[in-house]
Amino acid sequence: MTDTTHLNGGEATAPLVKRLGPWIGLAALLVVLPMIFSTNSAIYTMNLMGIFVVFALSYNMLLGQGGMLSFGHAVYFGLGGFMSMHLVNYIEEEIFVLPIFLVPIFGGLIGLVFGVIIGSFSTRRAGTVFAMISLGIGELMAASSLIFVAFFGGEEGVSGDRTMGPNILGVDFAQDIEVYYLIAAWAFVTILLMYLFSRTPMGRMANAVRDNEERAEFIGYSQRKVRFISFCASGFFAGIAGGLFAINFEIVTEENLNAMTSGVVLLMAYIGGVGFFIGPIIGAVVFTLLQTLLSNYTEIWQLYVGVLFVLTVMYVPQGLTGILAMHGPAFRMQRLGILVVPYIRAGLPTALMLCGIIGFLEMIHHLRAAAVGETGMSLAGIEFDTHAVMPWVVVVLMGSVGAFLTKTQMPQLREAWDQANAPLASDKGVTS
Amino acid sequence: MTSAIALKGVVKSFGPTQIIRGVDLDIRQGERHAIIGPNGAGKSTLFHLISGRYTLTGGSVHLKGEEISNLPPYEIYRKGLSRSFQVTNLFPQMSVFENVRCGLMWVKNYRYSFWHLVDRERDLNRRVMEVLEEIGLANRQHVPAGVLTYAEQRALEIGIAAAGGADVIMLDEPTAGMSHSETDQAISLIRKVTEGRTLVMVEHDMGVVFDLADRISVLVYGEIIATDTPENIRNNKAVQEAYLGAEAEHA
Incomplete structure (x- = not known):
């Protein structure tokens, strides 16, 4: 399959x-x-x-x-x-x-x-x-x-x-x-x-x-x-x-x-x-x-x-x-371990960025869809007021800081990827 | 003896422009026949007309005595004519093995079957491996055809064209774009896979043509101006003036 x-x-x-x-x-x-x-x-x-x-x-x-x-x-x-x-x-x-x-x-x-x-x-x-x-x-x-x-x-x-x-x-x-x-x-x-x-x-x-x-x-x-x-x-x-x-x-x-x-x-x-x-x-x-x-x-x-x-x-x-x-080639060469740390280092800021984006979208939706006068909303168990400035600042910061940190991790991730997928010495010449 | 391919007054026009102007041509069974001519002479168009890619404007095409004018390509293939293309024309996402296997399935009578499992058809798969050995791609069988080198793709083209065992094989510029060593390999491959069959080819490399062909037809501006042995073609004044002279000057 x-x-x-x-x-x-x-x-x-x-x-x-x-x-x-x-x-x-x-x-x-x-x-x-x-x-x-x-x-x-x-x-x-x-x-x-x-x-x-x-x-x-x-x-x-x-x-x-x-x-x-x-x-x-x-x-x-x-x-x-x-x-x-x-x-x-x-x-x-x-x-x-x-x-x-x-x-x-x-x-x-x-x-x-x-x-x-x-x-x-x-x-x-x-x-x-x-x-x-x-x-x-x-x-x-x-x-x-x-x-x-x-x-x-x-x-x-x-x-x-x-x-x-x-x-x-x-x-x-x-x-x-x-x-x-x-x-x-x-x-x-x-x-x-x-x-x-x-x-x-x-x-x-x-x-x-x-x-x-x-x-x-x-x-x-x-x-x-x-x-x-x-x-x-x-x-x-x-x-x-x-x-x-x-x-x-x-x-x-x-x-x-x-x-x-x-x-x-x-x-x-x-x-x-x-x-x-x-x-x-x-x-x-x-x-x-x-x-x-x-x-x-x-x-x-x-x-x-x-x-x-x-x-x-x-x-x-x-x-x-x-x-x-x-990930098949890296798995077959038993090199998936090389990717774990770079994935975590890129994944955490990516998650932060996604949280920021999702928070932003949910707040916009709340502003549009909530009943008149209902300004409070709950997201992931956190209660806040969508008409206040601070929640907007927080989600924008989360999104932008997360995006920035993700970008800084990309070179290491690419390097690790190349390393994990580099052909074995014994493979060289076989697929010429 | 019935001709392998017989063209009678073949005409092809695109709008008001006539590309092929009343071509008559007999290709004998078992011969290696080259069609040469300057760029734009209509060589590939003639190939497309014979193999069913284009419909005729006039005239007729016969394959082993049977009229095949304006039949679709798959019906012409089923009657025993197989061809390769000037521009490499493979199934790029499929493996080399699958490319050859697809080239064999119709003639092995699998047709549109959805009750055979191809991986379990030992005779079919054995024949695929034989073809791959023949064209030197056995060690590349798992590779998607789209990532092969150019020379390998050309070899696979020839392999697919020849795999089905068609009596008549048409190769459109099989060595185009190849280095000298690759061309030499391609010539010996063509000799091997077309042994005992009729070969028709369009080729620009005169070395390849004079090396391989039993007879040559010269097509100039949509008309055959001569059909003869390589020696006679080389000495034909009309051909020299219309084509070979120009080739020699370019060389």
Whole structure:
């Protein structure tokens, strides 16, 4: 489950334990997580994470692996969700008999069907044309969802009851923990399938078309067909994520297929790192944590997510996974220790700077949003008056002093980085 | 014997400007055929027309007797014609190994399969290693193609073009920008990987052309003015006046 672009045939001979180890570890992690984090809010957060992981990975089949920048991926997620919700209602009305745990596959098939329909014309071209068509389709579907009230339920959306399905082995999904294991099982299966897809001739050619679509045509492959197949597969997995969403929340609304949700999945994949298979997984986990935890503490959490996205695009386009991967060579040469002290010395003033910036932003927000006459605010347990000068002086000082000290630490950090990554004497000449 | 490639009255215009003006050309099966000519003569355009990158304005192209005019590049490749490019044209983020493997997958019948795991296909991976050994990049197999040296990238270009076992291989300036020693290596590589196949190449280096080619066609302003053996081309007055004389003066 590492970088999908730089692996080669050497993996064919990798021992079984090495190949299966990460998957066994992932399965074990999914089983024990709710035992460690057992509160209702933790289960809620993990359920959302699981759904977003599948959704973000499906998106990365387009962007990271196929080079298709989509602004409308929520269409397949949302349509899978709506159709799954209707199916749950049909099951409740006994029009259909289907175990609830199979509903996501139905969502996937809906995603696939719409992937085939929309992909048949949108994948003719890559680049800007594809991006614009995806944006147009996204807007079209979002507008349609408010027009076709009979199907989409208007602004209220469509709701259902997941507990009314056939009771299999005593599981009726009345408890959130039961839904957790349903989502975890589907997440495990779909992550595995999407990973395996990336290791097939089709997955490899998706990478090739991403890198150089013209060259791919001169080795026998139609770039359009490669994009189309990737697009359909991506729609299928997004539909499964939509089905899981419908089961988890028992309601699907217009918001689930509009541009905002399409933007969220782009953020998750990019922040995590689109060049790595596990990038979107990390992105989805981080985003969900920011969304659920940060939103408990601040009303402007979306601003922080936006800033994180902009900083990622500007400074670490490989995403958070890319930052981890950058440390690979130093780790293999057992030189990570060289970086510890410089990281602490640069990290402390950086934290001070961030505290200053966050304090400044929160105070501005308080000034704008607080009720008239309410001048006191609390930040990290400290009470102060936003109309007084001193708190402003303090946050500005924290920000500027932190920035200055961070800058002074950068040369040492760079030096330590070069030292940690300098090739070993035995490597010299091998990679000439 | 059927020609490997037969061009009949091939014309290509961009707007009102005619770049290729009624080219007739027969390239025999198994020969090494060089197309030479001054800059702007239309050599690369002719390559693009044969390989499907550009559509014809007029005329026809046949590959081993079968018409391939205006087919898309992937269909022409499937019929047995493979090519390299003047400007290095690889999959830069993918490893050298993956580049060659992608070049082999279609002919090994994997097509658009999403039910084979490429790392477990032993025959495919063995063949990739053979190609890498052949082009001298086996020890660079893990490196992303985008960070190879120029000469290595050119070798990989030739390797990808030849890997699929196409009967007809077209190389567009395979030694451009190389030093003398790199050029010598490239010539021996081209000889090795095109053994028993038809080779068509565009090349500016006359040393390479006269060393490698069985026959040479001279293209000047979109027209073939001569097609003959290297010896006869060297002594052809029209060619000397139109091209080789100018080359000699530059040299």
